Structure formats: C-alpha cells, structure tokens
Amino acid sequence: MTDTRTLRERAAALQPRTELYIDGAFVPAADGRTFETRDPGTGRVIAEIARGGQADIDRAVVAARRAFDSGAWSDATPRERRAVLLALADLIEANGEELALLESLDGGKLYSQTSTEDIPGTAAIFRWYAEALDKVYGEVAPTGGDDLAIVTREPLGVVGAVIPWNYPLEMASWKLAPALAAGNSVVLKPAEETPLTALRLAELATEAGLPQGVLNVVTGYGVEAGQALGRHPDVDSIAFTGSTGVGRMFLEYAGQSNMKQVWLECGGKSANLIFDDVADLDTAIDFAAQGIFSLSGQVCSANSRLLVQRSVYDRVVEGVVARAKALRVGDQFDEQAEMGPLVSATQLGRVSKYVETGRTEATLAAGGTRPDALATELAEGSFLQPTVFTGVDPEATIAVEEIFGPVLAIIPFDTEEEAIALANASEYGLAASVWTDSLRRARRVSRRLQAGTVSVNTVDALDVTVPFGGVRQSGFGRDLSLHALDKFTSLKTTWFAS
Ligand code: NAP
Numbered sequence: 001m002t003d004t005r006t007l008r009e010r011a012a013a014l015q016p017r018t019e020l021y022i023d024g025a026f027v028p029a030a031d032g033r034t035f036e037t038r039d040p041g042t043g044r045v046i047a048e049i050a051r052g053g054q055a056d057i058d059r060a061v062v063a064a065r066r067a068f069d070s071g072a073w074s075d076a077t078p079r080e081r082r083a084v085l086l087a088l089a090d091l092i093e094a095n096g097e098e099l100a101l102l103e104s105l106d107g108g109k110l111y112s113q114t115s116t117e118d119i120p121g122t123a124a125i126f127r128w129y130a131e132a133l134d135k136v137y138g139e140v141a142p143t144g145g146d147d148l149a150i151v152t153r154e155p156l157g158v159v160g161a162v163i164p165w166n167y168p169l170e171m172a173s174w175k176l177a178p179a180l181a182a183g184n185s186v187v188l189k190p191a192e193e194t195p196l197t198a199l200r201l202a203e204l205a206t207e208a209g210l211p212q213g214v215l216n217v218v219t220g221y222g223v224e225a226g227q228a229l230g231r232h233p234d235v236d237s238i239a240f241t242g243s244t245g246v247g248r249m250f251l252e253y254a255g256q257s258n259m260k261q262v263w264l265e266c267g268g269k270s271a272n273l274i275f276d277d278v279a280d281l282d283t284a285i286d287f288a289a290q291g292i293f294s295l296s297g298q299v300c301s302a303n304s305r306l307l308v309q310r311s312v313y314d315r316v317v318e319g320v321v322a323r324a325k326a327l328r329v330g331d332q333f334d335e336q337a338e339m340g341p342l343v344s345a346t347q348l349g350r351v352s353k354y355v356e357t358g359r360t361e362a363t364l365a366a367g368g369t370r371p372d373a374l375a376t377e378l379a380e381g382s383f384l385q386p387t388v389f390t391g392v393d394p395e396a397t398i399a400v401e402e403i404f405g406p407v408l409a410i411i412p413f414d415t416e417e418e419a420i421a422l423a424n425a426s427e428y429g430l431a432a433s434v435w436t437d438s439l440r441r442a443r444r445v446s447r448r449l450q451a452g453t454v455s456v457n458t459v460d461a462l463d464v465t466v467p468f469g470g471v472r473q474s475g476f477g478r479d480l481s482l483h484a485l486d487k488f489t490s491l492k493t494t495w496f497a498s
C-alpha cells in the first residue's frame with residue numbers, strides 16, 4: 001500500500017531516540033538535564049534531547065575502555081569486524097527513509113539530498129572500510145641479516161569523535177567507519193543542532209552485532225560534553241570536524257590533559273578560479289553557483305570566493321547572478337526546492353551579519369534577504385536567498401572570513417600569477433577549483449594552490465577513495481581513503497633478534 005502522507009507528516013510521526021547511548025543502552029543524562037533540537041524549516045521544537053556532561057562522558061569512556069580491553073571487538077578478526085560493518089551498512093539502507101526524514105527534519109537538509117546522497121553515502125562509507133580492513137597488510141622491514149622486524153597497525157584504544165551539523169550522518173561515518181574497522185572503541189559527540197540520526201545509528205550498530213560499549217553517543221553542548229571528551233585523561237585520540245576556533249581548543253585540551261592525539265578538519269574559504277581560456281563558460285558558471293549554494297553554503301569546502309579573469313568577468317557575473325536569482329528556496333521536504341533553510345536561527349543571524357558587512361564593502365548583486373514567497377508554516381524558518389557580492393576587494397571581511405552560508409564573493413583578476421596569489425592569500429587551505437582548457441595551466445596552477453584538494457574543471461571533487469582534509473588552519477590529518485586509517489591506528493615495530 002502506498003503511503004499517502006506528505007514527507008513532513010511522515011517525519012512528524014517518527015519517534016526519535018532522545019537519550020544518550022552508553023554501553024549498549026539508552027540512558028538519560030546523569031543529572032537529568034535536556035536541551036531542545038529544532039526543525040530549522042519551521043523553527044518548531046522536535047524533541048528534548050539528553051544534555052550530556054562530564055559525568056556522562058566519564059561513563060561513556062569507561063564503557064568504551066572496558067569494551068576495548070575485553071577484546072570483543074579490538075581482538076575480533078578482520079573478517080568478523082567486516083561482517084558487522086557490512087550488516088550496519090545494510091541496516092542503514094534498510095532504514096534509509098527514516099534516517100533521511102530525521103536528517104532533513106533536524107538539520108534542514110533537502111530531503112531530495114538526504115535520501116539520495118547522505119544516506120546511501122553513509123552506507124557506502126561503512127561498506128568501503130568493511131571491505132578494506134582485511135586487505136591491509138603489515139610490513140617486514142629490510143633490516144638485513146637474520147633479524148626480523150615487523151611493522152603492524154594496532155588500534156589506539158578509545159577514540160573521541162566530535163562532529164558538526166552540516167553532514168551529521170556522513171561526518172559520523174567518516175570517523176566511525178575507519179575507527180571501528182581498525183578495532184577501536186568510540187565516543188561520538190554529535191552537534192547540538194543535529195543529534196537525532198547519530199542516536200539511531202548507534203542503535204543500528206548494536207543491531208548489526210557491534211558489541212556493547214564499542215560505540216557510545218553522548219549528545220549535548222560543545223562546552224560541556226565536547227570539552228569533557230577533549231580533556232578526558234583516558235581518551236587516546238580526538239577526531240574532530242568543525243570550526244577552526246574550536247579545533248584550536250582541542251589542541252589546548254590535549255595539552256592540558258594526557259597529550260592525546262588530535263586530528264582536525266576545520267574551516268575553509270575555498271577559491272574557485274575561472275580563466276578566460278574556458279570555452280564552455282556556462283558549465284563553469286553552473287558549477288560556480290552550485291559550489292556555493294549547495295546545502296545553503298554550509299559546506300566546509302564551499303567555493304565561497306570566485307576569482308574570475310577580467311575579460312570574462314562580466315559574463316560570469318551575469319550568469320552566476322541569474323542562477324542565484326532563479327534558485328528555488330523552500331521547505332526541505334519540498335522535492336522541488338533547490339535550497340533549504342540554514343541550520344538554525346543562530347546561523348541565519350551570523351550569516352545575515354556578514355551580509356550587512358558585505359553591503360558596506362562591495363556591490364550586492366543578488367539576494368541578501370529572506371525569500372518572500374514562503375508558505376506560512378515556514379514563517380519562523382531560517383531562510384536566506386542565494387546572495388552574491390561583486391567587485392569584492394580581496395581584503396574585505398566577506399572575502400577573508402568563513403561565512404558558512406549561501407554568500408558568494410566575486411573578485412576579478414588579470415594574470416595567472418595574481419590569481420594564484422589571491423587564492424593562496426588565506427589562513428585556510430581546504431580546497432580550491434580551477435577552470436581552464438589548458439592542460440599546462442591546469443597542472444601549473446593546481447600544483448601551486450595551497451589546498452588539500454584541487455578540483456580541475458569541476459568543484460568539490462570528493463570520493464571515499466581519495467583523502468580529504470586541509471593545510472594551514474583548515475587542519476591536518478586526512479579523512480576517507482586508506483589514509484584515514486593512519487589516524488586510528490598506531491604503528492608497532494616488533495623486532496626479533498637473530
Ligand atoms: P563548531 O562550532 O566548531 O562545532 C563542531 C563540534 O564541536 C560540535 O559538536 C560542537 O558542539 C563542538 N564544540 C563547540 N564548542 C566546543 C568547545 N568549546 N569544546 C569542545 N567542543 C566544542 O562547528 P559547527 O558550527 O558545528 O560547523 C561549522 C564549522 O565546521 C565550519 O567552520 C566548517 O568549515 C567546519 N566544517 C569542516 C569540515 C571539514 O571537513 N573540514 C566539514 C564540515 C564542517 P555544539 O554543537 O554543541 O556547538
């Protein structure tokens with residue numbers, strides 16, 4: 001029988017998990033406190049969520065350590081771990097509609113994206129690491145003589161994962177899949193704006209056969225649960241994705257406590273360079289718009305600075321502005337919408353401040369305000385039109401600071417040298433894009449751009465097979481690919497004397 005309810009009605013009928021997941025069971029916060037999570041499309045409260053603090057992080061770390069020491073997971077054979085992670089991937093897909101509804105409800109992401117990208121993408125990440133883990137070999141060192149030195153990868157122990165709200169499930173999977181594949185136990189602290197899918201994921205992991213205590217989820221505030229995890233003396237490593245400011249704090253927490261490892265994926269102000277030798281400018285223009293307006297610009301690698309060679313500058317500006325104005329902004333559950341709300345009223349406030357600053361610094365060519373034709377039930381939603389500033393001075397605030405919203409700064413340049421210098425004039429170095437029809441220029445420019453990923457003739461190239469992460473204050477360490485295992489294992493040398 002077909003379900004005739006609207007997506008919103010289906011989402012409203014769900015009864016999400018709201019308590020902490022510790023040692024294989026849902027439990028309230030030790031002190032009973034809660035906080036609200038809201039639907040950014042309507043502004044309405046979805047649920048009261050357990051507000052984990054120091055005592056809860058302690059409980060979760062004790063459970064994680066006990067599970068690790070028991071060997072139930074850490075000493076399981078790669079094949080056994082593989083079977084559980086594959087079962088989890090299957091369960092994510094089997095419960096895909098529920099997870100996509102929760103993800104869209106909680107974070108305001110378009111259902112057309114969560115259902116086709118985030119959920120299948122999350123399952124794919126678990127599957128990839130499940131399949132990888134019994135294919136990674138150790139090494140025999142070339143010591144010479146009859147001595148034998150072997151180099152093996154060992155799990156670290158207890159990993160703390162702290163993630164942001166823009167890709168709640170996918171960010172969780174980027175940390176959890178390789179960490180669990182390697183045999184670690186994990187305590188995950190999701191973002192306060194988007195706690196719902198992480199709790200459901202933990203439940204599914206137990207259903208898939210993950211031993212209790214191996215994955216714990218402590219919801220709550222960064223300054224409480226996040227800080228307690230960062231300072232915990234029995235956590236071996238922190239895998240963080242979030243802002244540069246908070247990343248810096250985790251380095252301090254580690255220094256103040258047990259010198260745990262810290263791996264940071266932080267902010268960005270990625271440049272997208274369009275050269276005038278591009279024959280198919282329309283495609284470059286389409287991608288330039290997509291590169292900043294996708295997910296309302298709340299993407300760490302968003303192409304928020306568009307650098308355009310002077311001779312094609314007017315054409316590109318005209319094209320990007322037209323696309324910005326044509327984009328349909330609306331309810332995250334409206335399958336016709338191309339851009340949903342920002343994640344919260346707070347985030348809308350932050351981004352709107354940047355728009356006000358931009359008005360004094362540059363020319364506002366599109367957007368800047370709330371879309372006017374929204375349904376009444378979205379009156380309290382956190383919506384902003386796609387916004388474009390032109391003729392932006394490279395030193396203007398909106399050209400320098402990460403806005404994390406649908407706000408594009410377009411900057412003209414004359415020469416290749418100037419373009420490279422402008423692109424690199426940032427404290428960040430997460431990603432960059434280059435549009436050119438010249439192979440030589442593509443190679444020359446991409447080599448000189450200081451970024452973890454350079455996309456040539458596309459934007460935001462990303463796949464589980466390639467490492468993702470930044471340089472400079474975009475952080476260090478890499479997610480995805482086999483390189484992610486470096487963060488979740490230590491190399492052990494065992495030397496057998498002859
Ligand atoms: P955020 O404020 O840095 O928060 C990230 C996580 O850290 C959240 O779980 C947060 O908890 C926690 N946190 C906040 N303050 C803390 C503190 N004092 N101590 C310990 N933990 C704390 O980032 P966000 O606003 O959620 O996400 C946006 C940022 O993430 C942007 O800068 C973006 O560029 C970056 N990002 C980077 C990547 C990447 O791969 N490089 C990917 C996505 C996003 P609360 O939710 O309670 O604040």
Ligand code: MG
Nearest residue numbers: 037038106193
């Ligand atoms: Mg929410």
